[in-house]
Structures are given as C-alpha cells and as structure tokens.
Amino acid sequence: MEEALARSLAVGEARWADAAFAAVLAAIDPSGLGGLSLRSGPGPVRDLFLEEFLDLLPEGAPVRRAPAHVGVERLVGGLDLAAALAEGRAKVERGLLAEADGGLLLIAMAERLDRGAAAVIAAAIDEGVVRIERSGASRVDPARFLTLMLDEGEEAHERPPATLLERIAFQIELDAVPWRCVAPFSVDPDAVQAARDLLGAVSVTPEMETALDGACRALGAPSLRTLSFVLRAARASAALAGREAVEEADAESAVRLVLGARAAFAETDSEPQAEAAPSDPQNDQSPEPADDTGAAEIGTLQDRLIAAVAADVGAGLAGLEAASRRRRASETGAAGEKTAARDRGRPVGSRPGDPRKDGRLDVLATLRAAAPWKRLRGAGPGAPTPVRFRDLQVKHFEHRAGSAVIFVVDASGSAALHRLGEAKGAVERLLADCYARRDEVALIAFRGEGAELLLPPTRSLVRAKRALAQTPGGGGTPLAAGLAAAHLLAEQEAGRGRTPYIVVLSDGRANIALDRTPGRPQAMADAERLAKKLADAPGAALFFDTGPRPDPRAAALAALMQADYRPLPAADGATISRAVRSALGSA
Amino acid sequence: MVRFPFSAIVGQDDLKSALLMTAVDRSIGGVLAFGDRGAGKSTAIRALAGLAPKSVVVADCPFRCSPDAPAGLCALCEGGGTLKTRTEPAPVVDLPLGATEDRVVGALDLERALAHGEKRFEPGLLARANGGFLYIDEVNLLEDHLVDVLLDVAASGVNVVEREGLSVRHPAQFVLVGSGNPEEGELRPQLLDRFGLSVDVRTPTDVKERIDVVRRRDAFERDPEGFAKSYARKDAAIRRKIETARGAIDAIETPDDILEACTRLCIALGTDGLRGELTLMRTARARAALDGRSAVKIADVRAVAPLALGHRLRKDPLDDAGAGVRVDRAVAEVLS
Numbered sequence: 001m002e003e004a005l006a007r008s009l010a011v012g013e014a015r016w017a018d019a020a021f022a023a024v025l026a027a028i029d030p031s032g033l034g035g036l037s038l039r040s041g042p043g044p045v046r047d048l049f050l051e052e053f054l055d056l057l058p059e060g061a062p063v064r065r066a067p068a069h070v071g072v073e074r075l076v077g078g079l080d081l082a083a084a085l086a087e088g089r090a091k092v093e094r095g096l097l098a099e100a101d102g103g104l105l106l107i108a109m110a111e112r113l114d115r116g117a118a119a120v121i122a123a124a125i126d127e128g129v130v131r132i133e134r135s136g137a138s139r140v141d142p143a144r145f146l147t148l149m150l151d152e153g154e155e156a157h158e159r160p161p162a163t164l165l166e167r168i169a170f171q172i173e174l175d176a177v178p179w180r181c182v183a184p185f186s187v188d189p190d191a192v193q194a195a196r197d198l199l200g201a202v203s204v205t206p207e208m209e210t211a212l213d214g215a216c217r218a219l220g221a222p223s224l225r226t227l228s229f230v231l232r233a234a235r236a237s238a239a240l241a242g243r244e245a246v247e248e249a250d251a252e253s254a255v256r257l258v259l260g261a262r263a264a265f266a267e268t269d270s271e272p273q274a275e276a277a278p279s280d281p282q283n284d285q286s287p288e289p290a291d292d293t294g295a296a297e298i299g300t301l302q303d304r305l306i307a308a309v310a311a312d313v314g315a316g317l318a319g320l321e322a323a324s325r326r327r328r329a330s331e332t333g334a335a336g337e338k339t340a341a342r343d344r345g346r347p348v349g350s351r352p353g354d355p356r357k358d359g360r361l362d363v364l365a366t367l368r369a370a371a372p373w374k375r376l377r378g379a380g381p382g383a384p385t386p387v388r389f390r391d392l393q394v395k396h397f398e399h400r401a402g403s404a405v406i407f408v409v410d411a412s413g414s415a416a417l418h419r420l421g422e423a424k425g426a427v428e429r430l431l432a433d434c435y436a437r438r439d440e441v442a443l444i445a446f447r448g449e450g451a452e453l454l455l456p457p458t459r460s461l462v463r464a465k466r467a468l469a470q471t472p473g474g475g476g477t478p479l480a481a482g483l484a485a486a487h488l489l490a491e492q493e494a495g496r497g498r499t500p501y502i503v504v505l506s507d508g509r510a511n512i513a514l515d516r517t518p519g520r521p522q523a524m525a526d527a528e529r530l531a532k533k534l535a536d537a538p539g540a541a542l543f544f545d546t547g548p549r550p551d552p553r554a555a556a557l558a559a560l561m562q563a564d565y566r567p568l569p570a571a572d573g574a575t576i577s578r579a580v581r582s583a584l585g586s587a
Numbered sequence: 588m589v590r591f592p593f594s595a596i597v598g599q600d601d602l603k604s605a606l607l608m609t610a611v612d613r614s615i616g617g618v619l620a621f622g623d624r625g626a627g628k629s630t631a632i633r634a635l636a637g638l639a640p641k642s643v644v645v646a647d648c649p650f651r652c653s654p655d656a657p658a659g660l661c662a663l664c665e666g667g668g669t670l671k672t673r674t675e676p677a678p679v680v681d682l683p684l685g686a687t688e689d690r691v692v693g694a695l696d697l698e699r700a701l702a703h704g705e706k707r708f709e710p711g712l713l714a715r716a717n718g719g720f721l722y723i724d725e726v727n728l729l730e731d732h733l734v735d736v737l738l739d740v741a742a743s744g745v746n747v748v749e750r751e752g753l754s755v756r757h758p759a760q761f762v763l764v765g766s767g768n769p770e771e772g773e774l775r776p777q778l779l780d781r782f783g784l785s786v787d788v789r790t791p792t793d794v795k796e797r798i799d800v801v802r803r804r805d806a807f808e809r810d811p812e813g814f815a816k817s818y819a820r821k822d823a824a825i826r827r828k829i830e831t832a833r834g835a836i837d838a839i840e841t842p843d844d845i846l847e848a849c850t851r852l853c854i855a856l857g858t859d860g861l862r863g864e865l866t867l868m869r870t871a872r873a874r875a876a877l878d879g880r881s882a883v884k885i886a887d888v889r890a891v892a893p894l895a896l897g898h899r900l901r902k903d904p905l906d907d908a909g910a911g912v913r914v915d916r917a918v919a920e921v922l923s
Contacts, residue, residue: 031808076685079697090698115771119725120685126629126724129588133686133712136697140588162770163725166624200809209798222790225625228801368695368751374704385701431773459772 012181027056035147040174062103110149118161157456171261353394365393410506425573446482448475479510480526500539507547508554531560594821622788636679678719726765785898832876
C-alpha cells in the first residue's frame with residue numbers, strides 16, 4: 001500500500017513538472033506552439049495551473065474566455081447593432097478571436113465545442129487573422145493568440161475537436177495529479193522574456209531534426225504540424241536554458257511533452273495517425289547519411305528519444321482509465337440537459353413574421369427591411385429609422401440539430417460475425433448516404449463479459465471503416481451491459497444537443513448479468529431493468545430481433561424499451577439502414 | 588498580408604499541378620483538396636493568389652464584369668455604352684466558414700440605408716470572386732443553405748438576388764476551390780460534382796521532404812517579406828508559364844484516339860454523365876499546354892485521370908479500395 005502511494009505521488013509530481021514545463025514553453029513561443037489542452041476536472045489543481053499559466057503571459061495580454069456553446073457570431077464578430085441603431089452607421093464589432101489578439105483564448109469545456117466553432121477557431125490559428133463576412137460587415141482583423149482548452153471529458157472519446165488538438169503542441173493530463181504534488185511553477189518572468197529574445201538564435205542540427213522526425217513517425221504522429229511543434233518545443237527548451245543549440249535533453253523533453261499524449265491517444269482510439277505511421281521507421285528514412293556511423297547515431301538518438309516517451313505512455317493510459325472509471329456526477333448530467341434545452345438549431349435566414357408567435361426577432365434583418373422606407377416614412381437624415389409591423393423579421397432555425405444513431409450489436413455466440421458484419425454494412429451505408437450528413441453514427445458491441453464502444457459517434461465514413469475493420473465476436477451475451485453502455489452514450493449525445501436513436505441487434509437471450517456472472521435469470525432481470533431505464537432516456541429506439549425465429553422475450557424487452565420491434569432473422573445491412581433511415585425521416 | 592510563395596511549396600505535386608491546370612483552363616472547374624491534416628492544403632491553395640493570371644474587367648464595375656464573359660454583363664455595364672476596361676490579376680477570394688448568406692450573395696447596404704434611407708446594393712463575396720477563384724477551407728463543414736446558394740450560382744454563372752426589396756442580377760463566374768479533412772464528414776454529392784478535379788492529399792513520408800517543409804515554414808514566419816522576395820523570380824516564371832499555356836490552349840490538338848481513350852475510360856469506371864469525360868479531356872489539354880506541347884498525348888490522360896475522375900465514382904460501401912486505386916486499375920486496363 002505504502003509503495004503504491006509513493007508511486008502515485010511520484011507519477012503526480014512528474015506530471016505536474018511536465019505540465020509546468022509545457023506551460024512555460026508555450027509562453028516562450030506562443031505562435032510556434034499554438035497552445036495547450038488541459039484534461040482535468042475542475043478543482044484546485046487546475047485552478048493553480050491556470051493561475052500560474054496566466055502569470056507567464058506578457059503583461060497586459062488580453063485573456064478571452066469562450067464557453068463551449070459559443071456561437072460563430074461571437075467568435076468572429078459582426079455588425080455592432082447598438083451603433084447601427086443609435087448612430088445610423090455600420091460599425092464592425094470585434095469578436096472574441098480578434099479581441100484575444102496578442103493574448104490567450106481560453107475555451108471552457110472544450111470537449112463539447114461545436115465542430116463549426118472549432119473550424120472557425122482553427123482558421124484563425126492558421127492564418128493569424130479572422131475574416132469577418134457577416135451581417136453586412138466585411139473585414140480582416142489580426143488574431144494571433146495562444147489557445148488553452150479546458151477538457152473535462154470523462155470517457156476516452158469525449159475530447160476536444162481534433163481540428164484544434166492538431167493545432168496545439170501540448171495535451172496535458174492533470175487528473176492523476178494529487179493536490180500534494182503541486183506547487184507554484186517557480187519560473188522567473190525575466191527568464192521567460194530572456195528565452196523569448198534568444199529563441200530566434202537557437203539552432204538544431206540536421207541529425208537532431210532527422211531523429212525527431214523519426215520519433216514523430218514511430219510514435220504514430222506523422223502530421224507535419226506535430227513535427228514542427230517538436231522542433232519548436234526543443235528550441236524553446238534550449239532558449240530557456242540560455243543555450244543557442246538544441247541538446248539531447250531539450251529534444252527529449254520536447255518529444256515527451258508533445259508526443260507523449262499523442263502516442264497515448266493513438267493507442268487508445270483510432271485516430272488516423274496510428275495507421276498512417278510506418279511500422280518500421282528505420283527502413284524508410286533515407287537521408288543518405290555521409291557514412292554508416294552517422295546513420296547509427298541517428299538511429300540510437302531516435303531510440304533514446306522514443307524511450308523517453310514510452311515510460312510516459314503507460315502512465316497516461318493509467319490516468320485515462322482512472323478518468324473513465326470515475327462515474328458521471330449527477331450535476332454534469334443536469335448541465336447537459338440545460339444545454340440541450342437551449343435552441344441549438346442553426347439559423348438559416350430570416351423571414352417576415354410575428355416574433356410573439358413565430359420565434360426570435362432578427363433585429364438586423366428587420367432594420368434592413370425598414371431602412372429603404374426611411375425617407376418615405378418621413379424621417380430625415382440622422383433621425384432614427386421608423387419600423388412598422390410588416391418590417392419585422394423572424395429568425396428561422398433548422399430544428400433538426402442532428403441525430404446520433406447508436407447501434408447496440410450482439411457480438412456473442414456463433415451468429416456474431418454475421419450480425420456484426422451486417423451492422424457494419426448498415427453503419428457504412430448510413431454514413432455514405434447524403435441524407436445522413438447531419439447525423440452521427442456510433443456502434444457498441446457486447447460479448448463475453450461486457451460491452452465495448454467500437455465506434456464513438458462520428459460522421460466520417462473513413463473513421464467508421466477503420467474502427468470497424470477488426471471486431472472480435474463470440475462468447476456469452478451480456479445484453480444488460482450493452483444496454484447500459486447505450487444508455488450512457490444516449491445521455492451524453494443528448495447533452496450535446498443531438499437526438500439519440502438506439503438500434504439494438506440481438507435475439508434478446510441474455511445470459512451474462514451486469515456483474516459479469518453467467519446465469520440466465522439474473523441476466524434477463526438486469527436486461528429488463530435497463531430496458532425500462534432506456535424507455536425514459538431521450539430519443540427513440542428500434543429493436544431488431546435477430547434470432548432464427550421471433551422470440552417473445554425479445555419482443556418483451558422491446559416493449560419495455562418502448563422500442564419499435566422488428567423480427568429480422570436474416571439481418572442484412574441494407575434492410576437495417578433503410579429501416580433506420582425511414583425512422584429518422586419520420587422523427 | 589504576405590502569402591507563402593507557390594514555388595516554395597515542397598512536394599504536393601498533384602495539388603500543385605491541379606491548381607496550375609485549372610488556372611490555365613478555368614472551364615475545368617476547380618479543385619477539391621481532401622486529406623490529412625497539416626499537410627499544407629490551404630497554404631498551397633492560398634499561394635495561388637500570387638500566380639493568378641491577369642484578366643480584363645470593366646473599370647468601376649462593382650461586379651467585376653468581364654467584357655467578353657459568356658454569362659453576359661450586369662445591368663450597369665449593359666446600359667453603359669462603351670466600356671472602359673482595365674487589366675488586373677484574377678482574385679482569390681476566401682469564403683470563411685462563419686460567413687452569413689447576406690455577405691455571400693450581397694445585400695442591402697445597411698449604412699447607406701440607415702443614414703440616408705437610400706436603397707443600394709452592396710455586392711457580396713460572389714461578386715468579388717467573379718472571374719477568379721472562390722476558396723472554401725473545411726468545405727465539408729459549410730452550412731447547408733450556403734451550399735445551396737453556391738450550387739445554384741456555380742451552375743448558372745449568374746447571381747440573382749431578390750431580397751429586402753432589391754432585385755439584382757450580376758454575373759458570378761468563379762472557379763470553386765475547396766479543402767477539407769474526410770474525418771470531419773462527407774461532402775454532399777452535388778457539391779462534390781461541381782469540382783472539376785479532386786486531389787487526395789497525404790502527409791509526406793520522406794524525411795528530407797518533411798524537414799524541408801518545416802524549415803521553409805519557419806523561415807517564412809521569421810521574415811515573410813524576405814522569404815517571399817527570395818522566391819519572387821520562381822513565382823514569376825510559373826506565372827509566365829500559365830500565361831503562355833493560356834494563350835496556346837485553343838490551338839492544342841486532341842487526336843481522335845485520345846478522345847476515344849477518354850470515353851472508354853469513363854465507361855469502364857461507370858462515371859455518370861458527360862462532365863467527367865469533358866473534364867478529363869480539358870485537363871489533359873491543359874497539361875499538354877503547360878508542358879509546351881501542341882498535341883495531347885496518352886500520357887496526359889493517364890496522369891490526370893485520377894484527378895478528374897476519382898471523385899466521380901459511385902460510392903460503393905462494399906469496395907474498400909480507394910478511389911485512386913480503382914481509377915489506376917481502370918487506366919491500366921483501358922489504356923494499356
């Protein structure tokens with residue numbers, strides 16, 4: 001016990017030290033390193049980190065906070081309505097991105113950030129400017145900022161959008177850090193400034209570049225942005241030490257800090273890096289070194305760099321597992337409901353209407369409608385524009401915010417492979433189909449003793465194909481575990497503003513209970529309990545009975561779930577996807 | 588804002604040649620760059636602005652009317668008698684994701700309306716892109732109603748605005764250029780079809796190339812002006828090459844056996860409609876023109892087939908082979 005405690009304290013201290021180091025490097029080279037994401041629940045550890053990090057920024061640097069549900073309008077800016085109304089002139093109001101120029105953009109609960117908003121932020125990071133083409137305003141403003149994403153995701157797939165993770169150097173994990181391990185960063189602000197001044201002069205040898213590139217690819221992070229981050233982090237580290245040349249220690253830190261988390265995630269989920277990485281980087285790196293010793297040196301240097309990460313990856317995985325085990329607190333669920341209650345639809349333009357009946361008044365469109373009549377209605381230049389009832393314009397929202405189709409597939413027993421194969425076919429068909437554009441599809445398989453989320457919700461056919469390429473089957477039938485996983489995912493998706501739609505493929509004959517013990521009576525009782533619970537979950541459900549003959553037990557489960565019951569002895573992907581599509585269409 | 592010079596882009600040969608060919612012959616109809624994150628898709632596309640060929644436009648026309656555009660002139664130029672013209676580089680206009688419909692199609696000029704009660708049309712991005720290129724990064728995330736507008740205008744070459752008591756129509760002929768990452772979702776088939784060429788962008792795997800990319804990016808960020816200047820001559824050479832090819836393209840011969848090969852290839856791949864065949868032929872011609880030849884060779888067809896046809900194949904969820912592989916297979920069979 002003592003030993004375990006000592007070990008976890010040691011891990012915590014190492015993690016905190018790394019986090020602090022990453023923060024300092026980001027403050028030294030903000031434009032080169034982009035920023036960091038911080039995976040941690042709220043609490044004193046995160047608070048201290050934030051406080052210390054803000055202290056590292058240059059004095060007077062702006063800090064702007066964007067909530068996860070931030071609208072594109074607020075990020076980009078647009079017409080200043082107050083000025084338009086009061087002064088009768090079109091003034092552009094800057095959005096958060098332009099306001100954060102020269103400072104920090106802090107995104108709260110980034111794992112819930114809408115992908116549209118993420119793409120807008122990503123565009124600003126790429127170009128260092130924000131392009132406003134909104135509501136009558138057209139302008140380009142500088143927007144160079146550090147990005148700090150607060151990631152409160154609990155499940156492994158609840159992560160900030162990949163578009164943004166790709167554009168920041170460091171992914172920090174603080175959940176495994178006990179309070180006892182943290183301390184102020186102990187960095188002299190003058191040292192940070194001195195490092196900034198020195199940064200331009202720091203050089204990297206070609207051998208080091210090659211070794212770092214090899215490390216990136218060997219660890220499953222082949223993106224060129226990642227390579228650039230590793231090089232920049234190594235330079236910032238050298239600059240902090242007051243050196244003009246990158247040494248092996250700098251490279252080691254850079255590889256650990258930038259690649260550690262990326263390597264960990266490449267192992268836990270199916271990001272494209274994992275597959276694109278050449279399995280044997282030694283063979284295809286061919287910079288034709290001058291002689292054999294040169295190549296050998298690069299090889300061993302690269303090995304040492306990778307070794308620096310390997311130890312850390314294990315720790316990262318342990319931390320992730322701990323985070324996943326933590327049960328979802330009831331407060332989090334409540335917050336999700338609230339978000340969903342807000343109108344998450346997309347505005348798709350405005351039409352004349354009565355805001356008391358038809359929805360939200362679009363002030364800008366109303367003014368546009370009224371303005372041409374200004375003179376006719378007897379108002380002179382400079383006077384306010386008279387607005388009549390028929391000018392009123394109402395915002396129209398696209399109400400279908402998108403569905404999340406959650407497949408729950410019985411992968412047990414002998415028919416497993418066939419069923420899984422057909423479910424995969426259905427998933428791919430649904431995704432390939434253009435009508436499903438706004439919908440996301442996920443797949444949970446249950447077999448043996450439990451359930452596994454094989455495909456986290458996605459809209460990408462490419463991802464789905466990769467995730468479902470190798471799926472095992474066979475063993476017992478833990479139906480209850482499958483339904484429990486579906487319930488959890490349905491709630492998460494509802495929290496993101498999507499309508500969950502659960503599709504069960506099973507013969508309804510459970511034989512593994514929730515506590516993983518075999519035995520039909522308990523297993524069926526558990527399954528029934530969860531089916532009842534699912535009836536209260538948001539969204540609708542469809543139950544395909546895949547048994548050779550329709551089974552009353554399956555029908556009963558479907559009834560408990562309040563799901564549409566369909567016997568389908570010869571499940572085939574086309575029928576399933578058609579049924580789901582028509583159900584979605586009528587929903 | 589200084590742009591990264593086109594000639595400084597390392598690798599990306601497919602994307603670069605696709606952009607050049609569509610700059611030579613606009614009727615090829617644009618480029619879609621789909622692929623890995625961080626491979627420099629948008630850098631290459633934005634660099635095109637530095638090379639865009641010059642075109643003749645009516646001076647003072649808010650819609651950048653071209654005196655000899657097939658889609659005709661706007662109402663202003665139509666009634667304007669003898670038109671004064673000037674020559675300027677074709678614009679490359681960014682359509683940012685956060686754009687609203689009023690800025691894309693154009694709308695009532697709010698400031699004039701509010702201050703003076705005057706009804707005047709303020710042209711949008713489609714007018715700005717007339718005669719040039721319209722670039723959409725993360726094109727698969729574009730809002731549906733904007734996609735509808737784009738599809739409509741791209742098909743007709745005319746932007747018709749009927750809103751807020753305004754009634755305006757003006758020519759809007761642009762080459763659509765898009766980029767995106769397939770992990771963010773599929774592209775609507777109708778929109779996919781509007782792109783003449785599609786390029787599958789991959790992160791380079793050659794160490795030397797990778798390090799070169801990062802080094803040049805670094806050098807550019809340290810001193811954008813100086814860096815751009817050091818590549819100015821190379822960029823100018825490419826621009827001259829485009830202009831020469833543009834001048835020569837009408838005279839380029841396409842032998843009958845080449846036309847037949849194009850047809851056979853399209854049949855073998857089962858691409859719908861004539862658009863694929865037409866694009867294939869035009870692209871092959873543009874390649875010959877850039878190469879300074881006077882006739883199209885079978886090698887041209889072979890080289891451009893994946894670009895012109897890859898995105899026109901029917902999606903087959905059960906065929907795991909990528910589009911590129913399927914085209915290559917057909918090329919090997921038909922053009923052997």
